[in-house]
Amino acid sequence: xxxxxxxxxxxxxxxxxxxxxxxxxxxxxxxxxxxxxxxxxxxxxxxxxxxxxxxxxxxxxxxxxxxxxxxxxxxxxxxxxxxxxxxxxxxxxxxxxxxxxxxxxxxxxxxxxxxxxxxxxxxxxxxxxxxxxxxxxxxxxxxxxxxxxxxxxxxxxxxxxxxxxxxxxxxxxxxxxxxxxxxxxxxxxxxxxxxxxxxxxxxxxxxxxxxxxxxxxxxxxxxxxxxxxxxxxxxxxxxxxxxxxxxxxxxxxxxxxxxxxxxxxxxxxxxxxxxxxxxxxxxxxxxxxxxxxxxxxxxxxxxxxxxxxxxxxxxxxxxxxxxxxxxxxxxxxxxxxxxxxxx
Numbered sequence: 246x247x248x249x250x251x252x253x254x255x256x257x258x259x260x261x262x263x264x265x266x267x268x269x270x271x272x273x274x275x276x277x278x279x280x281x282x283x284x285x286x287x288x289x290x291x292x293x294x295x296x297x298x299x300x301x302x303x304x305x306x307x308x309x310x311x312x313x314x315x316x317x318x319x320x321x322x323x324x325x326x327x328x329x330x331x332x333x334x335x336x337x338x339x340x341x342x343x344x345x346x347x348x349x350x351x352x353x354x355x356x357x358x359x360x361x362x363x364x365x366x367x368x369x370x371x372x373x374x375x376x377x378x379x380x381x382x383x384x385x386x387x388x389x390x391x392x393x394x395x396x397x398x399x400x401x402x403x404x405x406x407x408x409x410x411x412x413x414x415x416x417x418x419x420x421x422x423x424x425x426x427x428x429x430x431x432x433x434x435x436x437x438x439x440x441x442x443x444x445x446x447x448x449x450x451x452x453x454x455x456x457x458x459x460x461x462x463x464x465x466x467x468x469x470x471x472x473x474x475x476x477x478x479x480x481x482x483x484x485x486x487x488x489x490x491x492x493x494x495x496x497x498x499x500x501x502x503x504x505x506x507x508x509x510x511x512x513x514x515x516x517x518x519x520x521x522x523x524x525x526x527x528x529x530x531x532x533x534x535x536x537x538x539x540x541x542x543x544x545x546x547x548x549x550x551x552x553x554x555x556x557x558x559x560x561x562x563x564x565x566x567x568x569x570x571x572x573x574x575x576x577x578x579x580x581x582x583x584x585x586x587x588x
Contacts, residue, residue: 246274246275246276246277246286246290247266247269247274247275247276247277248277248279248282248283248286248287248300249262249276249277249279250279250298251279251280253279254279262276263276268414268435270410271412271413271414271434271435271454271455272412272414272434272435273410273412273414273434274410275408275410277405278405278406281405282405282406283300284402285402285403285404285405286405287300287303287304287307287309288307288402290304290309291309291310291351292309292310292311292312292347292350292351293309293310293311293312294311294312294313294314294337295311295312295313295314295315296313296314296315296316296317297313297315297316297317297318297321297327297328297331299327301313301330301334302326302327302330302365302369303365303369305330305334305364305365305366306364306365306366306368306369306370307366308366310350310351311334311335312334312335312336312337312346312347312350313331313334313335313336313337314337316331316334316336318331318332326365326368330365335350342440342441342442344431344557376399377397377398377399378396378397380397381397382397411451411453411469412434412451413451413453413454413455414434414435414451414454415434415435415448415449415450415451415454415456415459415460415463416432416433416434416435416448416449416450417432417433417435417436417439417440417446417447417448418430418431418432418433418446418447418448418449418465418532418535419431419432419433419440419442419444419445419446420444420445420446420447420532420533420535420536421443421444421445421536422536422537422540423555425546425550426537426546426547426550426551426552426553427552427553427554427555427561428533428536428537428552428553428554428555429444429554429555429556430529430532430533430536430554430555430556431444431556431557432449432529432532432556445536445539445540447464447465447532447535447536447539448462448463448464448465449463449464449465449466449467449528449531449532449535450463450465450466450467451466451467451468452466452467452468452487453468460491461491461493462493463491463493463494464493464494464495464496464535465494465495465496465497465498465528465531465532465535466487466491466494466496466497466498467497467498467499467500467506467528467531468483468499468500469499469500470483470499470500470501471501471502472499472501472507477499480499480501480507481507481509481515481569483497483499484497484498484499484507484508484509484515485497485509485513487509488509488511494511495510495511495535495538495539496508496509496510496511496531496534496535496538497509498518498527498528498531500526500527500528502522502527503522503523503527504519504520504521504522504523504524504527505517505518505519505520505527505530506518506527506528506530506531507569508531508534510538510544514544514568515568515569515570516534516544516548516566516567516568516569517565517566517567517568517569518530518531518534518552518564518565518566519564519565519567520554520562520563520564520565521562521563524562525554525556525562529554529556530552530554530562530564533552533554533564534547534552534566537552544566547566548566548567548568551563551564551565551566552564552565552566
């Protein structure tokens with residue numbers, strides 16, 4: 246999520262902001278309302294990459310790790326708490342892999358030792374949780390009338406509007422086989438260079454990507470939908486059509502619910518991958534299956550023992566692999582299915 250200062254929105258206009266951030270938004274970035282949604286985003290954040298503004302300081306006051314992406318002290322009083330925070334906060338290196346920096350920040354190894362000044366939480370409020378009571382007491386004192394008897398309460402922050410983020414940027418996926426049925430998956434949305442790290446890499450592309458050349462050469466093509474969406478047909482029909490249209494694609498997958506998807510292999514085998522609804526993106530399971538098959542292993546091994554997918558610091562995610570019998574053996578996926586690559 247990105248929280249931009251209201252002056253940025255008003256100075257350049259929403260259209261220009263969205264144009265500038267289009268590539269990042271296709272990679273999964275969500276733009277937060279500058280007036281109504283930033284507090285909720287800050288509460289939910291695991292890490293904040295920020296500048297010398299108040300949002301970064303409030304994040305530190307909440308105890309959230311902060312990485313300074315821009316740390317200019319221009320306009321800050323060198324004696325102020327914010328200036329001291331900016332001097333002490335760890336810096337983001339634009340030339341180093343982002344993931345390793347975030348991992349170091351989360352495990353504490355990337356944080357600087359605190360100085361002698363009081364921390365942001367102490368300086369933001371000396372009476373946390375008592376603002377409503379103290380402010381109401383002060384205001385009624387100014388008015389000169391008694392306070393109400395009932396306690397002073399604040400309205401809870403509302404959930405911000407839900408805006409579905411569809412990641413259509415091509416992904417470079419690095420995988421490693423860790424053990425029997427266990428695969429590590431790291432996905433990078435449209436990286437400028439080849440991701441660092443050990444493992445084998447492949448390209449996974451959403452069918453609606455803006456780059457048709459990347460889709461034509463993708464190892465995995467996927468999309469999100471529902472099993473009864475008439476625009477795609479059945480998952481069996483859609484996956485067969487995709488493999489017929491893209492002869493260099495090895496796997497086609499339709500993600501039909503939060504925990505699973507239907508996958509077709511180049512040989513016409515139809516599989517169902519199912520995990521916990523609150524676990525990883527099922528498209529990551531498809532990349533794990535691709536890595537397994539590309540290593541010369543059989544999907545039957547995963548069907549018998551299950552598949553374990555590790556995604557960054559998340560997981561492990563347990564995924565079941567089951568064969569799907571096509572509704573019409575002579576139709577998509579059957580003997581006459583046009584999913585074999587041209588000779």
